[in-house]
Amino acid sequence: MANKGRLSTEERLFGMEGRHVLIIGGGQGMGEATARLLARLGCNLTLLDLEQERAERVCQAVRAEGIKAWAIAADVTDEAQVVAAMERIEREFAPLDAMAAIVGMAGWSKLAEMTTETWDRDHNRNLRYFFIAARELARSLLARGAPGSIVAVSSVDGLRSAQNHGAYGAAKAGLVNLVRTMAAEWTPDGIRVNCVAPGAIVTPRIPLGPEEQERAAMALVPMQRRGSTEDIARAIAFFLSDLSPYVSGQTLAVDGGYLAKGGFSIGTPRVSSQGTLGVDDAKA
Numbered sequence: 001m002a003n004k005g006r007l008s009t010e011e012r013l014f015g016m017e018g019r020h021v022l023i024i025g026g027g028q029g030m031g032e033a034t035a036r037l038l039a040r041l042g043c044n045l046t047l048l049d050l051e052q053e054r055a056e057r058v059c060q061a062v063r064a065e066g067i068k069a070w071a072i073a074a075d076v077t078d079e080a081q082v083v084a085a086m087e088r089i090e091r092e093f094a095p096l097d098a099m100a101a102i103v104g105m106a107g108w109s110k111l112a113e114m115t116t117e118t119w120d121r122d123h124n125r126n127l128r129y130f131f132i133a134a135r136e137l138a139r140s141l142l143a144r145g146a147p148g149s150i151v152a153v154s155s156v157d158g159l160r161s162a163q164n165h166g167a168y169g170a171a172k173a174g175l176v177n178l179v180r181t182m183a184a185e186w187t188p189d190g191i192r193v194n195c196v197a198p199g200a201i202v203t204p205r206i207p208l209g210p211e212e213q214e215r216a217a218m219a220l221v222p223m224q225r226r227g228s229t230e231d232i233a234r235a236i237a238f239f240l241s242d243l244s245p246y247v248s249g250q251t252l253a254v255d256g257g258y259l260a261k262g263g264f265s266i267g268t269p270r271v272s273s274q275g276t277l278g279v280d281d282a283k284a
């Protein structure tokens with residue numbers, strides 16, 4: 001392997017050296033952070049993205065780690081393009097060992113006003129494409145009798161209500177269930193399938209806002225800040241690597257403690273002698 005001599009003992013612990021990993025949406029943000037981390041761990045990478053130039057740019061950066069990296073353009077909402085890309089990756093580049101599916105996006109609308117087009121679009125670009133890509137990879141791994149690891153990217157919106165973007169929330173919740181079924185059906189053949197559910201993450205698409213606005217938005221997050229794309233990359237690397245050999249069908253929230261805290265940001269509720277509700281510490 002090109003960079004074997006440069007891997008530290010810790011990096012060798014991941015057992016990723018020489019594995020070929022497909023990152024769907026590898027052209028920026030969480031996909032780029034995942035590519036950079038996996039390259040350091042010695043993986044060869046294919047970066048699939050709607051924007052060829054984005055994937056090419058990240059490929060060029062990660063090749064500095066001495067790994068092989070290929071870029072491929074496809075629209076994941078088009079089944080034919082996904083199937084053709086998966087076939088071409090294995091025929092022209094190398095057989096795949098693993099995949100992280102990062103593409104996803106929300107359409108914003110209240111349910112009563114939501115069109116069926118918005119519903120279908122959010123299911124296509126969050127849930128349906130993951131089923132197709134994971135199915136294609138599983139078919140290949142099963143035919144080769146090879147082990148594998150697959151990671152989906154859901155959201156905390158799939159683990160509680162998702163007001164004003166209900167189609168996205170339902171699709172992300174679908175991923176949580178789908179990885180369980182995939183794990184049940186494929187893990188006996190050595191294919192582990194897991195899911196990462198990000199909380200509020202700073203990305204190129206959703207950059208940091210003014211300090212005051214960020215502080216207010218983070219009131220429900222015990223970590224009191226948004227996460228980074230590297231936080232998500234680390235969780236993905238955990239699931240893809242030999243650090244999680246006995247884990248399959250799981251969803252890990254990477255959310256700064258947001259889901260654990262729950263909905264009250266106003267301190268300890270207190271009922272007065274008149275029966276009205278107050279709080280002991282409005283700043284808590």
Ligand SMILES: NC(=O)c1ccc[n+]([C@@H]2O[C@H](COP(=O)([O-])OP(=O)(O)OC[C@H]3O[C@@H](n4cnc5c(N)ncnc54)[C@H](O)[C@@H]3O)[C@@H](O)[C@H]2O)c1
Pocket residue numbers: 024025026027028029030031048049050051054074075076077102103104105106125153154155156197198199200201202203204205206
């Ligand atoms: N940012 C957050 O706070 C947050 C929170 C929860 C979950 N998530 C999830 O994290 C994931 C990444 O979000 P992001 O905002 O960093 O991603 P992003 O919008 O930056 O997109 C990542 C890459 O996917 C590519 N892409 C977009 N549509 C595509 C398509 N149809 N086919 C192929 N490639 C396509 C883009 O070109 C881009 O390079 C998504 O699944 C999102 O739902 C994000």
